[in-house]
Amino acid sequence: MAEPDYIDEDNPELIRPQKLINPVKSSRNHQDLHRELLMNQKRGLAPQNKPELQKVMEKRKRDQVIKQQKEEEAQKKKSDLEIELMKRQQKLEQLELEKQKLQEEQENAPEFVKVKGNLRRTAQELADAPDS
Numbered sequence: 001m002a003e004p005d006y007i008d009e010d011n012p013e014l015i016r017p018q019k020l021i022n023p024v025k026s027s028r029n030h031q032d033l034h035r036e037l038l039m040n041q042k043r044g045l046a047p048q049n050k051p052e053l054q055k056v057m058e059k060r061k062r063d064q065v066i067k068q069q070k071e072e073e074a075q076k077k078k079s080d081l082e083i084e085l086m087k088r089q090q091k092l093e094q095l096e097l098e099k100q101k102l103q104e105e106q107e108n109a110p111e112f113v114k115v116k117g118n119l120r121r122t123a124q125e126l127a128d129a130p131d132s
């Protein structure tokens with residue numbers, strides 16, 4: 001592309017075009033950032049260009065670690081009462097499981113075992129009834 005002919009002439013009446021100032025490049029923050037990037041490039045330190053997925057996964061992992069630490073601290077801070085209540089709750093759950101197992105065993109038992117148990121109970125009831 002040919003240059004305009006008014007650039008060659010030294011006519012003082014003409015207004016010469018000037019390059020526009022880029023407000024972004026003239027800002028102090030941009031200059032500082034650019035200077036820092038150049039220095040890092042000279043040293044061989046490249047900025048971290050991690051994929052977004054990797055950044056998200058690292059953030060999740062950090063959050064999980066922080067959450068786990070908070071839970072551990074909360075467990076350490078439990079009072080004696082809370083610890084005792086938890087022990088009792090575990091014992092009750094264990095007793096309930098044992099009762100369920102006994103009921104299942106009785107339901108799965110053969111018919112003659114059930115009848116024999118009923119006969120024993122009735123015999124004991126009859127033996128206890130006259131004493132009363």
